[in-house]
Amino acid sequence: MRMPRLTAFLTATAVFVSAFTLAAQAAEEVHVLNWKGYGADEPWAVANFEKATGYKVVNDFFNSEQEMLTKIRTNPGLYDVVMINAAFNDQAMAGKLIQPIDVSKLSNYADIAKDKAGSPMLNHDGKVYGVPWVWGLTALAINDKSFDKPPTSIAEMWDPAHKGRVIIRDDAVEAVQFGALASGQNINDIKDMEAVKAKLTSLMPQIKTFWSSENDWNQMVASNQIDIGTYWSGSADRAKTHFKLPVSLVIPQEGSVAWLDAFSIPVDSKNVAGAEAFINYMIDPKFYVEWVTKVGAPVSANTKAVDALPEDAFNRKVMGSPDVAKRIQFQAPITDEQREKYLALWQELKVNVK
Amino acid sequence: MADQLAIGSRRGLKPALPLLLPAYLWLTVAIFLPLSAMVFFSFMTDLPLAGKDWAFTLGNYAAFFSQGLYATLMLASLRLGLEVTLWCIVIGYPAAYVLAKVLKGRSREAIFLLVILPFWSNGLVRIFSWAMVLREGGILDTALNAVLPFKINIDLMYSYPAVIIGLVHSYVPYMVLTCYLTLQAIDDSLIEAGRSLGASRRQVLWRVIIPLSMPGLIAGAALIFVPVVGSFMEPRILGGRTGTFYGTVIEDQFVAVFNWPLGAALSFILLAVVLIILALAAPVLRRAG
Known part of the structure; x- marks a missing residue:
């Protein structure tokens, strides 16, 4: 008896609120x-x-x-x-x-x-x-000030020279798929989760912080606090063109998430x-x-x-080239079970850095 | 005697009702109802939105106990709460003492204003300004290197100390204010009496001033400890890769992964833990007070 009344009340509140927003629109x-x-x-x-x-x-x-x-x-x-x-x-x-x-x-x-x-x-x-x-791609982007010539491999992220100057996005799915690429697996069919976990565990001490918006990433580069990190291709282009930051996109030989x-x-x-x-x-x-x-x-x-x-133009010449097309893997839908598994792994990794 | 009291309070309630009603109505609508909805959510498998199937479950609460990471985070957050409270006492209590007992008139007003001033600015702005100060090549780093003859490298940003600094800065005014109120209420003649009876300054502090100001210290500690344990914004911005705490995981459940039931369950477990700590601490603190 109590429960439907509460549901009814919640619905009523929702209707009330949306009616208000509707009137204002x-x-x-x-x-x-x-x-x-x-x-x-x-x-x-x-x-x-x-x-x-x-x-x-x-x-x-x-x-x-x-x-x-x-x-x-x-x-x-x-x-x-x-x-x-x-x-x-x-x-x-x-x-x-x-x-x-x-x-x-x-x-x-x-x-x-x-x-x-x-x-x-x-x-x-x-x-x-x-x-x-x-x-576009979730690839790597580099701070041009930290590199004489752009790296070609994803392994650059694990290079001790960049300790404390690496950034990745605070997103379980992106992190796990990145770990899959680094351990040479198909991002949509990850067979060896242990390899992904091992890769990401060894990456954690390298990381400065996690980014969640373009603004985070660009500020880290502007204040010269990072060397390399995962980034979206369009965002890297925007950082370079619009914000005039020393940022270059790198599509590593191991491939990229598209x-x-x-x-x-x-x-x-x-x-x-x-x-x-x-x-x-x-x-x-x-x-x-x-x-x-x-x-x-x-x-x-x-x-x-x-x-x-x-x-x-980069978007026509590089992104359109058959060589790049061969290396990229398009993201497929992820089931809720997979997502929860990825999230559990990601949370565990983040807690263990303490 | 008890009957008389009961009658007295009943008689008092009726005329008081119109005065109480607006506040309690507001509390019911703004706090009690959403909170009960959250309790309800915390026992569901999924939110009943967009025709999704759901059922009642204890699974969200069980998740806390079956996965070690939540307990680890809870301990980390409690430790954070204790450390921040301790630093607030260390910094805030002497300041409150000076305000209440040493300074008078204009200078007291000016210093008091400086303590309250941070309250007038937005919390997020304060935290972001700390980010500018603490990072490598930031204000602190540049200033110290300009003054010092040798080169030092200060990069506190994205570390545990950065989280502590940000939180202490945000919460220290609470400690100053609560301690100031109780310290100011201490009659100066009590201190003089103690001194004239041969107590040293330190004895007066330990035997007279601190016991009498204990209610303010406790109120300040509770006001600081509770929100710090659940804090998420400061650790997320200042903590970097070490910034995962119990509060940030709850925030993730609501914002990032849309698991409101789990987020609600985790919040209520935190509430229970905090209440248990306060209940356990109450007799000890009452004796001390």
């Missing part, structure tokens, strides 16, 4: 949920989009994929566009958080690379649940038309070229957008 707003400083919140891009369409963009941010899922779950109806890593699309769809997208409304959709658009991670039952936006970021529309979106317009703008070549030139970005999933870059 103008009809023509597009609420976007994305990483901070990741394209969608660029002031010039927002201004261009608002001028072209008349919608008003409201940005909100997350610091981890789990936080993003939490935000959609706990704020039904608040967001219209959400940026979801393709490896999490499955989970979001299964949790009934996102809706199928009518891609016929997106004029730029036809130009998206066929392997990305047709990815089984984004398509379920013949319906499209995610529009591929950009892809990810695909896509836009989805939450189930309870109040402005699906606005969401479609925004997503279409985000995959537009014109936006992409401006983003790369002004700020620095990962590689667009839109082939026409990549072709619009200069011949020698």
Whole structure:
């Protein structure tokens, strides 16, 4: 008796709160949920989009994929566009958080690379649940001041010369997949967890701190506190182009983790038309070229957008080269059991450094 | 006698009700309800959002006892709480004494303002400014190297001492304020009486001043110990790879991995441990007081 009453009360509170937010929200707003400083919140891009369409963009941010899922779950109806890593699309769809997208409304959709658009991670039952936006690598980035010539191997992270000057992201999945690469395994099919654990255990004393946002990483380099660390390709490009920091991306010979970021529309979106317009703008070549030139970005999933870059652009020349394509491994979805196993391992490693 | 008291309090309650109601209504809505929801969550397998299946379980509490890492972290956090409290006493008590007994008038007001000033700034800003001071090539490092004739390398950032420094800085005003209040209430004639009866300064301190100011010390210690044990922001920003504590793991459960039930269970275990410690310490402290 008591329990349903409590549930009812909680629901009532939730409805009450969302009714309030609803009333406060103008009809023509597009609420976007994305990483901070990741394209969608660029002031010039927002201004261009608002001028072209008349919608008003409201940005909100997350610091981890789990936080993003939490935000959609706990704020039904608040967001219209959400940026979801393709490896999490499955989970979001299964949790009934996102809706199928009518891609016929997106004029730029036809130009998206066929392997990305047709990815089984984004398509379920013949319906499209995610529009591929950009892809990139979780590779290594170095502080140019600490190296005469860029290293080629992941083993550089374990070099005693860099003791206390190494940084990795505070993320269980990324850490474990990085350990898998370092121990020569397939990131999506880790057979020898003990080898991963041994690798990461020996890496711990090397580490200065863990990063969780681009800002952390860039500040560590700006104050010359680190030599090398894991970083995202787009972020390294942004650190170099936009913040003029001495940062270079290294794709080690052992390979790199590749990810695909896509836009989805939450189930309870109040402005699906606005969401479609925004997503279409985000995959537009014109936006992409401006983003790369002004700020620095990962590689667009839109082939026409990549072709619009200069011949020698990093995102066209290096990221598009067949040699790199051979070395990278795309992240596949991870089950909850795997995630919990990775998290337990990561927490154990972090506690044992004490 | 007891009956009379009961009648007296009952009579007192009715007219007091309109005065009490707003505060208790607010406490019920703002603290009791969310907290009971959290108790409820801590016994669930999953959150009942988006039509997920869930059931009642004790598993979240069992996780604490089955995995050694939570106990290790709990001990680390308790140690952190004790150390920070100790440093706050060492730094805060003499300051409170000077404020209450030595300084008078304008100078007291000025020094008092300096103690309270940090309260006016945001906690996160304070911690980030410590980051600028403590790191290699930071303010402390540069300043010391500019003054000292030899080269030293100070890099306290991302270490256990950095966490202690940040937390002590954040919490020392509580100790100063609570001790100041009790020290100020001590009648100066008691100290004079002790001195005139032949007690040394040290004897007066140990036999008169400290016992009489004990309530303030205890209140300050409790005010500091409890939040420090559960702290997560300071260890995360200042602690680097050594910054994993019980509080940061709870934060991870809520923010990073969306396991609210486990996070809630871990919080209530912390609450229970803190209450047990305070209950065990109460008789000892009461005797000391």
